Structure formats: C-alpha cells, structure tokens
Amino acid sequence: MSDEYKIPQHVAIILDGNGRWAKKRHMPRNFGHKAGADNLEQVIEDAWDLGIKYLTVYAFSTENWKRSVEEVTGLMTILRDFLKKSIDKANKNNMRVRILGKRDRLDADIIAAIDDLEEATKNNTGIQFNVALNYGGRDEITRAVKKIADEVSKGEISLDDITEECVSQHLDTADIPDPDLLIRTSGELRTSNFLPWQLSYSEFYFCDTLWPDFDKEALKKAIDYYNGRERRFGGV
Numbered sequence: 001m002s003d004e005y006k007i008p009q010h011v012a013i014i015l016d017g018n019g020r021w022a023k024k025r026h027m028p029r030n031f032g033h034k035a036g037a038d039n040l041e042q043v044i045e046d047a048w049d050l051g052i053k054y055l056t057v058y059a060f061s062t063e064n065w066k067r068s069v070e071e072v073t074g075l076m077t078i079l080r081d082f083l084k085k086s087i088d089k090a091n092k093n094n095m096r097v098r099i100l101g102k103r104d105r106l107d108a109d110i111i112a113a114i115d116d117l118e119e120a121t122k123n124n125t126g127i128q129f130n131v132a133l134n135y136g137g138r139d140e141i142t143r144a145v146k147k148i149a150d151e152v153s154k155g156e157i158s159l160d161d162i163t164e165e166c167v168s169q170h171l172d173t174a175d176i177p178d179p180d181l182l183i184r185t186s187g188e189l190r191t192s193n194f195l196p197w198q199l200s201y202s203e204f205y206f207c208d209t210l211w212p213d214f215d216k217e218a219l220k221k222a223i224d225y226y227n228g229r230e231r232r233f234g235g236v
Contacts, residue, residue: 005227006226006227007050007051007052007223008052008179008180008181008203008223008226009052009053009054009177009180010052010053010054010055010056010176010177010178010179010180010181011047011052011054011055011056011179011180011181011182011183011222012055012056012057012058012179012181012182012183012194012195012198012199012202013043013055013056013057013058013182013183013184013185014057014058014182014183014184014185014188014191014192014194015036015040015057015058015059015185015211016184016185016186016188016210016211017032017036017185017186017187017209017210017211017212017213018032018033018035018036018210018211018212019032019033020032020186020210021035021036021210021211021212021213022035029071029074030070030071030074030075030078032212033071033074033075033078034078035212036211036212037078037081037082038212039211039212039213039214039215040057041089042215042216043055043214043215043216043219044093044095044127044129045093046215046216046219047127047219048093048095048126048127049216050216050219050220050223052127053127053128054127054128054130054176054177054179055127055128055129055130056100056129056130056131056132056173056176056179056195057129057130057131057132058132058135058192058194059079059131059132059133059135060075060079060101060132060133060134060135061132061134061135061136061192061193061194062101062102062134062135062136062139062193063136063193065105065134076107076110079110079133080109080110080113083110083113083114083117084113086117087116087117087120087121090117090120090121090124090129091120091121091124093126093127094124094125094126095121095124095126095127095128095129096121096122096123096124096125096126096127096128096129097117097118097121097128097129097130097131098118098128098129098130098131098176099114099117099118099130099131099133100130100131100132100133100135100140100172100173101132101133101134101135101136101140101172102134102135102139102143103134104134105134106133106134114133128176130173130176132172132194132195135172135194136193137191137193137194137195137196137197138193138196140171140172140197141167141171141196141197144167144170144171147170148162148166148167148170167197168197171197171198173195173198178198178199178200178201178202179195179198179199179202180202180203180226180231181202181203181205181222181223181226182194182195182199182202182203182204182205183205183206183207183219183222184204184205184206184207185207185209185210185211185214186208186209186210186211187206187207187208188206189206191204201231203225203226203229203231205222205225205226207221207222
C-alpha cells in the first residue's frame with residue numbers, strides 16, 4: 001500500500017443477506033443467521049489486521065421484533081452463544097466490546113451477559129467492536145433528547161449548553177468517532193435507521209455480496225472504494 005492509501009478509522013456495517021444466503025441453500029433463515037455470526041468473528045479479525053480501529057455492526061434493530069417468533073428466538077439463541085464465548089475471545093485479542101441500543105426488551109440473562117462483557121473488556125486497547133442490538137437510530141436520538149431535557153429541567157445544563165457535541169455525548173456512541181465508511185451487504189441501498197446522526201458525513205459502500213460470504217477481500221474492496229472518494233465535509 002502507498003503512503004497515501006488510507007484505512008478508515010471507523011467502519012460501520014449493516015449485516016444483510018443472511019436469510020437469502022440460507023434460502024439459496026434450501027435451509028431455514030436461522031441457518032443463515034448462524035453462518036453470519038460465524039463470519040462476523042472472522043471479519044473482526046480481518047478489520048483489525050487491516051488497521052481499522054472501530055467496527056460497528058447492525059445486529060438487531062428495534063423493528064426486527066416484528067419477525068416470526070421462531071426467527072427472533074433463534075437470533076436470541078445465537079446472541080447468547082456469541083456473548084458467552086466473547087469475553088475470553090475478546091480479552092485474548094485485546095478487543096473492547098460495547099453494545100449500542102436499549103435493553104428493556106432483552107431477557108435478564110442477556111442483559112447480564114452484556115454487562116459482564118463490557119466490564120471485562122473496557123480496558124482493552126485493540127479494536128473496539130460495537131454491536132447495535134435492539135437499536136434504532138430515531139429511538140437513540142429520542143432517548144438522547146429526553147436525557148438532555150431532564151438535565152435542563154434539573155438545572156444541570158442550560159439551553160446554551162445544547163450543542164452538537166452535547167447531543168453526540170448523549171448518544172449510545174458517546175466518545176466513539178463517527179464512522180468514516182458505511183458498508184451494506186446484499187444489494188440493498190438504504191441505511192434502515194442505522195446511526196442517522198453519526199453517518200452524516202460517512203462514505204457509503206453497497207455491494208451485492210450476502211453477509212455470510214463477505215470476506216477480507218470484500219472488505220478490501222470497500223476500503224479501495226473509500227480511497228477513491230474525496231472527503232470535503234461540506235468544504236471545497
């Protein structure tokens with residue numbers, strides 16, 4: 001790589017296509033979700049190898065509860081398994097893990113596992129892996145507005161204190177830099193309520209690859225695309 005080749009500091013990914021990947025193989029949707037979860041573990045390692053410092057993935061949205069009971073139950077089983085083995089794996093790889101989204105609809109054992117994982121990895125200094133779980137961007141902003149309004153009503157901050165930085169620090173992603181690059185797999189061309197505040201100046205990369213087939217070469221192609229973009233942030 002040349003000296004001018006830039007690795008994005010923060011990459012966000014919408015993990016899409018698990019169901020279609022399974023359907024092509026005449027298997028149930030949860031077979032695809034399990035394959036997607038297994039692939040994610042490899043992509044995290046690939047991202048760190050390439051020099052990415054923050055990786056944020058859209059794992060389960062606030063709208064995904066509308067899916068069938070069978071699919072949601074399967075997804076929660078996969079999540080439990082992922083959380084169970086993540087502490088040892090994260091610490092072995094010096095990875096910090098944070099979970100974005102609200103936790104009120106999650107079962108108590110899942111919430112406890114999330115708390116344990118975040119606490120156990122909070123001092124790790126390698127890649128920071130953020131999982132958007134029961135997450136919706138509009139919901140995140142609404143929760144941030146409520147927190148700020150509460151602080152104003154208590155006299156802890158004034159109206160003049162409400163700046164863009166103030167709002168950012170009340171979001172789930174407080175202290176995490178905004179994504180430089182958003183990747184969405186499977187050919188869909190929308191952001192689906194994912195990080196609407198944070199993606200304001202991100203570069204968007206869409207590919208037809210279904211998530212379980214997304215590998216290191218696919219990630220490199222996305223970074224190549226990113227390097228072809230001129231990021232002006234509203235300037236000339």
